[in-house]
Amino acid sequence: MNNVLDYPYLLAVHTLCVDGQLHQNELKFMQSLAENISVDPTTLVEADKILAQADNHLNLEAVLQQITPDHYPRALSLVALAAHYDGELDRTEQRLIQRLRQQWKISDDLFTSTQIQAHENAQRLIADLKLKSLGKVSTGAKVLSGLESVLGTAIIDQVVSTLGTESMKTRIQDFRIESLLSGPKYDKAINECREVGLHDIEVTDICLHATAQAIQEISVELDSKIAEIHAHIGDKPAQAAREALSLMKADRAEIERVIQHELEELKELQLKKRRAMNFYTIAFMGRSKAGKSTLHAAVTGGGWDQIGVGRQNTTRLNRVYEWHNIRIIDTPGIATPGGEELEKVAESIIDEADLICFVVTNNNQQSSEFEFLKQLRNKGKPLLVLLNVKEDLSNPLRLKRFLDKPDQAFSDEKDRLGGHIDRIRRDAAEYYGTSNFPIIPVQLLAAQIAQQQPEHEYAQSLMKASRLQHFLDSVRLSLLNEGLLRRSQNLLGSTVADIERPCNYMKTQSNSYLDLSKKLHDQAKESNQRLEKAQEDHARQLEQDLRNLFAELQQAVPDFAEDHWDDSESKLNSAWSDELLRFGIEQKINLAQENAIAKFSEDMKELLAEVNQEINLQRKFSFSSEKLDEQDSSVWFQKTLQWGSGLATLGLGALALANIWNPGGWVMAGIAVVGVLASLFESKATKRRNAVKKISSALESQIENQEQKVVEAALQHFMEQCLSGASSVRTYLKMSEDGLLFVEKILKRGAETLQKQSDILNIHFAARILDFAGGTPSESSAQALRENIRNVRRKVGQSIDVELSPHIKVPEEINLIESVIQEKITIQKAGA
C-alpha cells in the first residue's frame, strides 16, 4: 500500500510544517499543487495527518526513507517551492534544504537552479493570490472554503451547507473578522498602519543590522588578538604564556557560543519583524484546553475539527489565518507535560505579534501561566485576556440552566467569576507587573454551538449569551484606535528587548572580566612579594649550609698539616685531593643547592594553589551575593576548572626545573704551597713547626677562597633559577590579566554599540507615542518630535521615561496611552 504514496509530495507537506507555522495560504497552495500534479487520495489522507501532526502521521524520517534517488530532483523542487512559498527562508527551512542537499549529494548547479526556479514560482503564486484576494469580502469566503476543504472532507459538507443558506451565512459572518473589519474606516486604519510599519521597519532593520555587526566584530577581534599572541610566542617554549593563551581560547569559545546563538536569534528576528511589518497580528496563546482553537474557529469560521475533545496538546502547529492585513494565529498550549517542543513552537510567534490574546479558563490560574506572562512582559508585548467561562452546554440540562440565567455565569460574585477575575488581577500585578489590561469573559462553547449548529433553536440567544461580541469589539477597537501605535510597539519597542538581552550579557560578562583581572592583578603583586621573600630565605639557608660545609672542612686542616708536613708538593696535593674526596665536598655542595631549589619550588607550588583557591573562593562569594543568572554561573564554573588546571601545570613545570639542575665546576683546585722549604739553620723541630703552620695557613686561605667562590656561584645560580620560576608565574598572571582586560574592553565596546541601537529604537518609539497622543499622527510630525527628544530611559514592559526639549508641548492624553502600550509613561522637560 505504502508504495502507492507520493512521497515527494508528503515531503513538501513536511516542509510547510517545519517552521512551526501553518498558513491558510500554504494549505491552499498544497491543495492546488495536489491538483496540478494529480496526487492520489491516499496520499492526501496522509498529508492531512501530517498537517494536523496527528499521532499516527508519517514523520519526516519515514518519508525521507521512502524517496528513491530517481525522485530526488522532483522532491527537491517541490520542497524548495514549499519553503519559498511563505516568503524568505527561515532557519528551519534552510536547515532542511541543506540537509537534503548533502544527504542526496545534489550538484551545485542543480541546487542553485532549483532554488531560483522555486523562488520565481513562489513569487508568481504569491502575486496571483494577492490579486485574487484583493477585492470584496466574498473572496475571503472563497479562501476560507479552500482552507476547509484541505482540512478534512468531513468538515466540507458542514461548511458548504452552512454557507449554502444565504441567511445563515450573513448571520454567522457577523461574528467573523471579515465583516467586523470591513469598510472605509478599516481600510484607512490598515493603510496608516502599513505606512507606519514601512518607516519603522527601516529603523528596526538598521539597528538590528548594526547589532549583528557589533556582535560579529567581537569574535573577529578576539580571533585576531589570539592570533597576535600566538605569533608573539612563536615556537618558544614559553609554557606560562601558552597556559594563559589556552585560557583565553577557552573563553573565546564560550563567548563565541553565546554570541553565535544571539546572532542566529537576531537574523531570525529580522525575518520575523519583516514578516510582521505587513500585518496586524493577533496571537492566541495559553494553556492546553483553554479554548484557543475554539476561539480561532469562532472568529475565522473554520477549523472546528481541529479542536480536541478532552485531550491535551491537540494543536501542534501555529495555525495562521490571514485576511487582508490581519493575521490571527492559533498556537499550541503552554506548560503541558511533555509539551516543551510545542511550547517552543508557540513562543516563536511572540516576536511577530502586535497583540497577544491570552486565553484562560474560569478553572484556576497556575503559576506556569504567570511565568509565561512574565516572558511576554519582558518582550514588551501588550496583552488582552480572554477568560473562557467553561461549562458543558452540550448537555441539555446545563444548556437549559445556562439559558435560564445567562448572566449568572458571568456573575462578579466572589464564589463565581468575580473571584477568578480578582485573583487574575492580583497575581498579574505581582508577576506581570501590572494588571492594566482588559479581561474579557466569554462562554466560548455557547458561541461554538451557535456557529456550528445555526439551525439550533437557541442559536441566536446562545451567540448573544456567549458574549463573544465583547471580545470582538475590543479587538476591533484595538485595531482601529490603537493599531498604529501597536505597530510601532512591535517593530520598535519590542525589538529593544531583543537588543538588550545580548547587551546585558556583554555588560555582565565584561564586568566579571574586569573584576577577575583586578583580582589577578592584586594576586600577582602579592605573589611576587612572596616569591621574593621565599628566594631570600632559601638563599640565606643555602649560604649557611655551604658555609657550615666549609667550616667543617677547615676542621680537618690541622691534623692534615701535621701528618703531611714534610711531604713533597705533589704528594701533598694528591693527599689533599684524597682528603677532599673522602669528605665528599662536591656531592655535599650539590645536595645543598638541590635542596634550596626544591624548597623554593615547593613554596611556588603552594603559592599557586593558594592563589587559585583564593580567586575561586572570592569569586564564589562575590557572585553569590550578586545573584547572577544560570548562564553566568556556568561560565564561572568553567572558569574555575580552567584556573585549576592552568596553575597546577605551572607548578609542576617549576618542580621539573629543579630536577634537571645539575651543577658542575665546583671542583676544588690543588693547593699551591709555597715556601715550605726550611732554612738550613733551623732545627728540625723549628722546621717542622714552621712547615705545619705554613701548610695550615695555605690550606685555610685556599679553603676560604674556594668558599667565597662557591658560595657566590651557588647563590648566583640559585637566584637565576628562582627568577626564572618567578618570572614564569609573573608572565602567566600578567598575560592572563591582559587577556581578560582585552576581552573586557571589546565586550564593553560591543555593549556600548548595542546600547546605542536600543537608544535609537527607544527614541523612535517615544516619538511615535507622543505623536499618537497628539491625536493626528503622521510621519512628519513624528519626525519633528524625534528631533526634540533629548533622552529616553526605558525598562521594557514596565516604564518609559522621556526627556523633551523645553518648548515642546506635552500631549494631555498621554496617560490614556499607558493602557495601550501597557507601560508607565513619564515625560520630563529638559532642564526642568
Added chain:
Amino acid sequence: MTITAAIYGQRFESILARLGELLSEPEVKDSNIAVKLEKDLYEFRQRGFLTIAFVGEYSAGKSSLISALTGRRDLAISADIATDQCREYEWNGVKLIDTPGLWTERKDHDARTYESIAKADLLVYCLTYSLFDTTTLANFRELAFERNYQTKMLLLVNKMSAEAGNVEDRIVHYTVSLQESLGPNTLQSFPLAFCDARDQLDGEDEGDEELKALSRFDELIVLLNKFIEAKGTTARLDTPLRIVISTLDDVTAACVRDDGRDDQQSHLLKKLTGVIMRQRRALTIKVESEISGLAHSIQKLGSGFAKDIGVNPELQSELEGAQHKIEVLCQQSSDRLQKDIEAAVESLREEVGKEFDSPLMADFMASANTRIDAHAPDTTEFSGSLKKNVAMFKRIADTLGVNASKSMVNAAQASKSGLATGIRTVGKWVGFKFKPWQAANWAKNLTNAVPYIGVALSLLSLASDVASEVEEANNEVKIREAKRDLLNHFNNVAESVSIEVRKSSAEAMEEIYGKVETILSEMKASHEKELGANNEVVRQVTILRAECEDLLKLI
C-alpha cells in the same frame, strides 16, 4: 491485624528505638527535635481515626467535594483562594482534612498543607478537567514517587461538567492524557475518579436528581469506600513512619553545614598558618646563620691560636685577649639578632594584617556575624561554632595587635586600639636581651681547662738543636695534643655560645609565633572534629531514612 502487619510493626519499633539513640547524640541533643517527635507521635496515637487529606491545586474544588460528601454547607467555597487553614470533617467514621491547596503563591499555605499531609493516612489528589500542567505534575510526582504516597493516593478529576463532549468519551481521552503525562510511571496504580462536586451540591440544594446523576458522585463514593477498605489497615503505620521521616529531616537540617563556609574557613586557616610558618622559617634561618657565623668566627680564632703554638712567642699574651674578642663578637651578633627579631615582629604584623584585610576574611567575619544575628543564639551547634571561630580569629588579631576586621568597627576606633596593642606587644619582645658572653666567660680558667697549653708554651723556649731526638719527638706529640685541645676548647666555646643563643631565640620565637600557632591548631582540630561528628550523624540518618522508605513502599 495480620501477621504481615505485625512484622511491619516490629520493624517500625526498631527504627524508632534507633532514632531515639541518634537523638541523644551531642550534635542534636540540645535541639527540641526529640520533644517534637514525642508530641507528634502522641497526637497520632490519640486520634484513632483513619484520616484522608484532600490535596491539590487551589480552586480544584476540594472544599466543594468535602461539602458534597459530608452534606455540610458551612465550608468556605470560592473561586479565589478560599481555605486558609486545614479543617477536619467527619464522614462515615473517617476524618477528612480540607487543605488550603498546594502551590499557590502563599508559601504558608503550602507549609500547612504539607503538615496535614504528614498526619494523613491516605490522600485524595484533586485535579480538574485542565489535568496536569508542568507545575502540578512536578508536584504530584514529588508526592507520589519522592515522598512515596503512590500506594496511598486516589486521583480525582473534578469539574467534569465544565467541558463539552460526551462524558464517557472524555473520560477515555482524559485517561490517555493523564497516562501520557505520568509516563514512564503508570497511572494504573492510582484509583481514578471523575466527578463534578458543584453538580452534586446544586442537585442536592435544588432537589434535581438528574443533575445529581450528572455529578457521578455515586461512583466516587463507591471508589472511596473500596480505597479505604483496601488501604486502611496498613495505612495506619504510614503516618507514624512519616512522622519519623520528618524528624530525620529535622536532624539533617540541624547537621547541615555550609560547604562554602567550610571551604572558606579551611582556606583562611591554611593561609594564616602558612604566613606564620613562613615567618617563623625566615627568622629561624636568620638566627641559624647568625649562630653559625658566630661559631665559625670563634672556631677560626681558635685555629689561628693553635697554628701559633710553638711558633709565635707572643701567643701567651694574645691568648689572654681572646676573651675580649669573643665578647665583642657575641655582642655584635646579639645586636644584629635583636634587630632581626624586631624586624620579624614588624613583618609578622604586616603580613597577618594583610590577611585580615583580605576580602575573604572580611566576608567570613561579616557573614558569621549576620548568621549569628539571624539565628536565635541557641538554635544550632553550627552558629555556635562559627561564633567561636570568629572569636578565635579575633584573638589572633589581638595577640598580634592587628586590626581584625574593618567591616566590624569604624576606622578610627580600629586604628586606635590596634596601634595601642601593637606597641605594647612589640615593646615586650624588644625588651628581650641576649647574654651569650656569659657562656664565653672561660679564659680565666684557660690554663686549668687545658693543662697542656702551659707545657706547650714553655716548650717553645726550650726548643733547640741540642735537644735529643727522643725528647724532640716527645715534645712534638705534646704540642700536637695541645693544639687539638686548644681547638676543642674553642669549639666547645662556640658550641655553648650557639646553644645559648639558640635557646634564647627559641624562647623569643615561642613568644612571637607560639601563641598564634596554638590558636590556629586548636581551630583546625575542632573544625575537623565537627566535620567528622556531623558526618557520622548524617550517615546514621541516611541509613534510617532508607529503612523508613523501604517500609513505606511495603505497606
